[in-house]
Amino acid sequence: MTKFADLHLKPPIGNPAAQKEMAELACCLGYSLVAVGFHPRDRDEEVNRVKKTFLEAGLDLASRVDISATSRTELLKELRALRRDFEIVAIECKSNEALSIAQRDSRVDVIYLDTALSSRGLPLNRAGSSSIHLEINMSTLTETRRLPEHVQIARIRKEIAKAKQNRFRIVISSGADDLMYLRAPRDVAAVGMLLGLDREEALRSISSIPISLVNKNRVKLGSRYAGENVRIIGIRDE
Amino acid sequence: MNRRGRRYLLVKIVANKAMTKKAFSLSLVAAVEHLFGHIGLAEISPQIVSYDQECSTALVKCSRESVQKLRSTLALITEIENSPAAAFVLRTSGTIRGLRQRPSIKRFPPNPDALILV
Numbered sequence: 001m002t003k004f005a006d007l008h009l010k011p012p013i014g015n016p017a018a019q020k021e022m023a024e025l026a027c028c029l030g031y032s033l034v035a036v037g038f039h040p041r042d043r044d045e046e047v048n049r050v051k052k053t054f055l056e057a058g059l060d061l062a063s064r065v066d067i068s069a070t071s072r073t074e075l076l077k078e079l080r081a082l083r084r085d086f087e088i089v090a091i092e093c094k095s096n097e098a099l100s101i102a103q104r105d106s107r108v109d110v111i112y113l114d115t116a117l118s119s120r121g122l123p124l125n126r127a128g129s130s131s132i133h134l135e136i137n138m139s140t141l142t143e144t145r146r147l148p149e150h151v152q153i154a155r156i157r158k159e160i161a162k163a164k165q166n167r168f169r170i171v172i173s174s175g176a177d178d179l180m181y182l183r184a185p186r187d188v189a190a191v192g193m194l195l196g197l198d199r200e201e202a203l204r205s206i207s208s209i210p211i212s213l214v215n216k217n218r219v220k221l222g223s224r225y226a227g228e229n230v231r232i233i234g235i236r237d238e
Numbered sequence: 239m240n241r242r243g244r245r246y247l248l249v250k251i252v253a254n255k256a257m258t259k260k261a262f263s264l265s266l267v268a269a270v271e272h273l274f275g276h277i278g279l280a281e282i283s284p285q286i287v288s289y290d291q292e293c294s295t296a297l298v299k300c301s302r303e304s305v306q307k308l309r310s311t312l313a314l315i316t317e318i319e320n321s322p323a324a325a326f327v328l329r330t331s332g333t334i335r336g337l338r339q340r341p342s343i344k345r346f347p348p349n350p351d352a353l354i355l356v
Contacts, residue, residue, distance in 0.1 A: 029326065142316050149272075180252070180324045183313045187327055190309035194273075199306075 002203070004185035005033040005210040007064065007088060007110065008137060008173035011050075013042060019050055022179055023057035029184045033211060035064040035088050035173075040078070062214045064088035069098040076101070083107045087217045090135065096123060103132060109213060110135045110171060113159060124159075124166050133213060134168040136160065136195065136205075138188060139175030153195065160196045170197065171213070172205045243302035246287065247330045248337050249312060251294045253323035259289035262296055265318040269311045282307050287334065297334065305330060 006026065011019045026034055036050055047063050054061040065086040069075035075091065075098050083089055090110040093099035102108045103124070112135040124134070136156060141149070163170055172192045176182045183191075185206050192202035219225055224232045251257055263286050271279045282304040287297040300308045312325040331337045 138313070141314060180316070180322050183324075184326050184328075187309050187313035190306045191313050193306050194310040 002207050003032040003211055004030055004207050005035075005214070006031050006174050006176075006182075006185075006188075006206070007035040007062075007135065007171055007210045007213075008037060008090070008175045009034050009182075010037045010175065010177040012177070013038065013046060013050065016049070016053060018179075019053045020057065022176075022182065023054045023059055025179055025182055027058045029182065031059060031185060033060040033062065033214060035062040035210075035214070037064045037066050037090075038086070040065055040067075040082055062087040062217075064090060066090045066092060068092040068094060069102070070094045072097050072101050074098075076105075079105060079107045084221065087214060087221065099123070108132055109217065112137060124162050124168065132168065133171045133209065134159070134163045135171045135173055136192070137173055137175030138183060138191060139177075139181055141191070142181055143175070143177075157196045164196075164201075169209050170201065170205050171210050172202070173210075243332075244299055245302050245305045245330055245332060246334050246337055247298045247300070247305070247308065247312075248328045249296045249298050250326045250328050251296060251318070251323060252326070253294070253318055254321055256291060257294060257318055257323070258291065259286060259296070261319050262286065262289065265315065265323075266298070266311070269315050270308070273311055273314065274307060278307065282311075284308055295328070297337065302332075 009022065009026070011022045013019075023034075034054065036054070038047055038050075051061045051063070063086045065082050065088070067075065067078045067082065067089065069078060069091060079089065088109050089107060090112060091098070091102040091108050093102055093111055093113055099111065099113075100123075102111050110133045136159075140156070141152060160170060170192075172188050174182055174188065186203075188206050189199075189202040192205055193199060197205065219231075226232050251262055266284055266286070267279065270282055270284055274282065282300050285299045287299050289296045298308070309327055312327060315323060315325050317323055329337050
């Protein structure tokens, strides 16, 4: 059976009841893994408490941090401070400079673009061997109404076409901060198809791609990881 | 003559007030028309076969080729009659009997009170 993942949930961190409801609904809709966005200053106890709530509902939880950067120095400083603390590091690129750095930095997992910013779109370079993913948030279509819907859809389609051309892996997430904005995985995939992905790509963008990203990062954050393709298998006392 | 292929979707509607069949039907047609236009509406031809107001579930019929379009339309519904609402596709099937035979439908939602907005 296919496992589905939503890499961007934003339940209110100070409200355990809302978290529980969201976790139960996500589980019921068929997700097996979700990533919850935390504030960079959230303590380990808070992360563990939310993790426990989601685990009790039957969901695996990955911790995620969203960095909103406008300049190179700001982005690098945040990455240095936060990379080891969270399983997913997502960057909201608000300038060409930040996007250019984020695309080349292997510490960045996910980038998402503010489509309301520019009608020309931000320049995506060819994705290298790094693990960078482009994220499309459903909330840009359902929650925010900064642009008319058809303009928003056209811009996202353009970004997806550009990302496919540049061999980015695409992830579709709900970006839900409320129960009302959660959607079933296959419904999310259907929206992905509306945005220019084919059926297989759309299903992969909510299943195998996000799950393999989380698994890869968990290995990297583990104590046995020493570098790309290098793992500590034991320490011998001399 | 060959029959036109149809698909049936079991849809759960979540809103802060009880929705009538008419309200959901109007909202669905408007949403399809908004996204795909008149031609799209004719191709998809969504129809509500039955509606259970108590459970807020609807059985929606559409053409077989347009299931994904209808799913995406339902996913993008955020309002019905100017009040916040969401629609989840619980099951799809080629026959109505196929939809009714699945037992896990009864388990949704886990806590119905949680889905009512205050």
